[in-house]
Amino acid sequence: MTKFKKKIWITITYIVLITFALVYLMPFLRSIVASFMTWEQASKYPPEWIPNPFTLENYRKLFRLELFPRWILNTSIYAGIIVAGNVIFSTMAGYAFARLKFPGRDAIFSALLSLLMIPMFVTLVPNYIIIYKLGLIDNIFGLSLLGLTNVSSIFLMRQYFLSLSNEIFEAARLDGCGPIKAFFYIALPLSKPALGAIAVYQFLGSWNAFIGPLIFLRSPENFTLPVGLTFAFHRSMWTEYTPIIAGSLVASAPTIILFIVLNKYLIRGIVITGGKG
Amino acid sequence: MRLFSFQSFYEKARNKEIVAGLSLISVAVILNIIFGYFAMIFAFYLSFFKWDYIGEMKFVGLQNYRIVLNDIFRGLKGAPYLLAPFYTGLKNILIYTAIVVPIQTFLAIVLAAFANQKIRGQQFFKVSYFLPATTSSVIVALIFIWLFMKNGFINYVLTHTIPGFQPIDWLNDRNYLLLAIAMVAIWGTSGHFMVSFLAAMQAIPKDIYEAAMLDGAGPIRRFFYITLPMLKPMITYVVVMGTIGALQMFDLAWVMAGANGGPGGAGYTVALDIYNEAFTRIRPGVAAAKSWVLFAIIFTTTYIFQKKYGRQER
Numbered sequence: 001m002t003k004f005k006k007k008i009w010i011t012i013t014y015i016v017l018i019t020f021a022l023v024y025l026m027p028f029l030r031s032i033v034a035s036f037m038t039w040e041q042a043s044k045y046p047p048e049w050i051p052n053p054f055t056l057e058n059y060r061k062l063f064r065l066e067l068f069p070r071w072i073l074n075t076s077i078y079a080g081i082i083v084a085g086n087v088i089f090s091t092m093a094g095y096a097f098a099r100l101k102f103p104g105r106d107a108i109f110s111a112l113l114s115l116l117m118i119p120m121f122v123t124l125v126p127n128y129i130i131i132y133k134l135g136l137i138d139n140i141f142g143l144s145l146l147g148l149t150n151v152s153s154i155f156l157m158r159q160y161f162l163s164l165s166n167e168i169f170e171a172a173r174l175d176g177c178g179p180i181k182a183f184f185y186i187a188l189p190l191s192k193p194a195l196g197a198i199a200v201y202q203f204l205g206s207w208n209a210f211i212g213p214l215i216f217l218r219s220p221e222n223f224t225l226p227v228g229l230t231f232a233f234h235r236s237m238w239t240e241y242t243p244i245i246a247g248s249l250v251a252s253a254p255t256i257i258l259f260i261v262l263n264k265y266l267i268r269g270i271v272i273t274g275g276k277g
Numbered sequence: 278m279r280l281f282s283f284q285s286f287y288e289k290a291r292n293k294e295i296v297a298g299l300s301l302i303s304v305a306v307i308l309n310i311i312f313g314y315f316a317m318i319f320a321f322y323l324s325f326f327k328w329d330y331i332g333e334m335k336f337v338g339l340q341n342y343r344i345v346l347n348d349i350f351r352g353l354k355g356a357p358y359l360l361a362p363f364y365t366g367l368k369n370i371l372i373y374t375a376i377v378v379p380i381q382t383f384l385a386i387v388l389a390a391f392a393n394q395k396i397r398g399q400q401f402f403k404v405s406y407f408l409p410a411t412t413s414s415v416i417v418a419l420i421f422i423w424l425f426m427k428n429g430f431i432n433y434v435l436t437h438t439i440p441g442f443q444p445i446d447w448l449n450d451r452n453y454l455l456l457a458i459a460m461v462a463i464w465g466t467s468g469h470f471m472v473s474f475l476a477a478m479q480a481i482p483k484d485i486y487e488a489a490m491l492d493g494a495g496p497i498r499r500f501f502y503i504t505l506p507m508l509k510p511m512i513t514y515v516v517v518m519g520t521i522g523a524l525q526m527f528d529l530a531w532v533m534a535g536a537n538g539g540p541g542g543a544g545y546t547v548a549l550d551i552y553n554e555a556f557t558r559i560r561p562g563v564a565a566a567k568s569w570v571l572f573a574i575i576f577t578t579t580y581i582f583q584k585k586y587g588r589q590e591r
Contacts, residue, residue, distance in 0.1 A: 010396070017398075023464070025405050027424060046433055100295075123312065125561050126315070126565075130312070146312050149309065151313075179293060179298070210413065211527055229416065230415055233422075251416050252412045252413060
């Protein structure tokens with residue numbers, strides 16, 4: 001290929017990539033700018049780009065509403081429980097499935113895997129009834145029960161533990177280290193990258209979860225952020241739209257920041273689960 | 278359990294492993310049995326009963342499935358959407374899937390191919406494309422409602438890039454509502470799949486490309502004759518996952534169209550219908566029947582696709 005041709009090719013590449021980057025980023029940029037505008041300005045046509053007057057009123061309105069900080073707290077508790085549950089239980093299960101021999105191991109594991117094929121809508125109504133019978137409707141802990149472990153995180157952890165070399169576990173066994181001890185002293189310390197991946201992945205999932213919280217939570221003070229914001233939107237709690245935009249940005253800030261900081265790990269996690277699903 | 282009667286050291290160690298293994302998996306297995314298997318079987322059982330969550334369950338045989346079938350037949354005969362909600366949801370979701378899955382897959386491959394070259398800022402592009410996928414679909418939908426307004430940003434951009442484009446009232450026009458939802462979905466998920474493709478592309482051995490380059494194959498030929506065939510398992514995976522997701526679409530429709538599917542039910546989906554059946558019309562039995570029908574549809578489509586194109590995998 002000639003140098004000239006190569007240059008054209010690189011130019012095309014950049015044009016395509018930058019155009020699409022703009023398309024993907026524009027809604028965020030537009031929202032950030034508009035969140036500092038009055039609704040009057042944000043709804044102007046043609047669109048304006050510089051907040052004039054620059055106002056923090058949209059954010060103030062959110063936090064003046066008592067429910068909004070509650071929603072942040074609820075979402076954090078929910079995400080915290082889900083992340084902790086997955087880190088603990090899925091790691092334990094993943095280790096056992098990868099490293100220990102016990103009767104029925106492979107059958108149980110494939111039984112778990114086949115659950116991945118079941119759409120959540122099939123189990124939704126029965127799970128609602130189970131949680132209802134347990135008296136845990138409208139309770140963030142009742143909702144959390146459903147997500148404490150997750151087949152894909154078990155799968156990811158198992159893949160990871162399988163990829164560790166045999167020798168270190170053999171050596172531990174020869175030194176008289178039992179399977180549980182080996183889990184705490186060898187497997188866990190070695191599994192930080194995989195743990196990080198499932199933690200981030202589960203955090204994103206639970207922070208953004210909608211249908212579960214929508215069904216299992218009833219009173220506005222127990223809502224999580226996504227449910228709360230749609231509630232505020234449908235109930236027209238704000239006649240202007242700009243507080244909704246500001247609220248959306250606040251709600252997505254943790255996941256966006258987390259992703260920008262940890263994107264390498266996250267992408268790796270998606271590659272591991274994505275490639276082998 | 279003959280193992281337990283042997284007392285040699287080896288056997289003891291082995292027993293230890295059995296006890297440890299079973300206890301380590303116990304929580305995960307119990308939760309999955311209750312909320313996965315039991316719930317699934319219960320849903321099947323429920324689909325033969327009439328119930329209101331409180332009173333007694335009444336066995337009605339295949340009545341609930343007949344309700345679903347009647348709904349579909351009525352819809353095929355052209356009944357309005359309130360009389361045939363399941364049919365409306367099904368029709369919409371099939372159109373939606375047919376729009377979203379091919380476009381998002383195509384876009385993901387093309388973007389990955391462009392980003393997979395030796396260029397500066399690859400990380401920046403990856404992050405930009407992936408960002409929508411990290412944001413809650415509900416939040417995304419809320420932002421897009423504003424962007425899709427008649428006097429909104431999207432109409433502004435389109436009138437200035439496409440000659441002769443007239444502003445559309447996207448969310449209140451039954452002809453455009455589903456398309457608007459599809460556009461948001463494509464925007465939201467294509468970057469996620471782009472990263473999957475990028476990873477698969479980077480796993481293709483470099484010497485194949487080098488050999489092709491020596492033979493004089495340009496970048497476009499290399500893409501069609503090497504990259505695409507090597508990506509086949511990943512394409513199958515992305516299409517299957519995309520289809521499963523699209524057929525169950527709920528969040529975007531809930532926010533952008535509302536629980537009743539917006540004007541003329543143009544944004545109504547099967548998932549919304551299952552939700553309404555279970556929690557608005559209080560007919561959990563019918564909801565369960567509808568969810569099994571949805572499962573059957575998802576299972577057959579993805580099974581057929583995998584059978585046809587997914588041979589290479591494993």
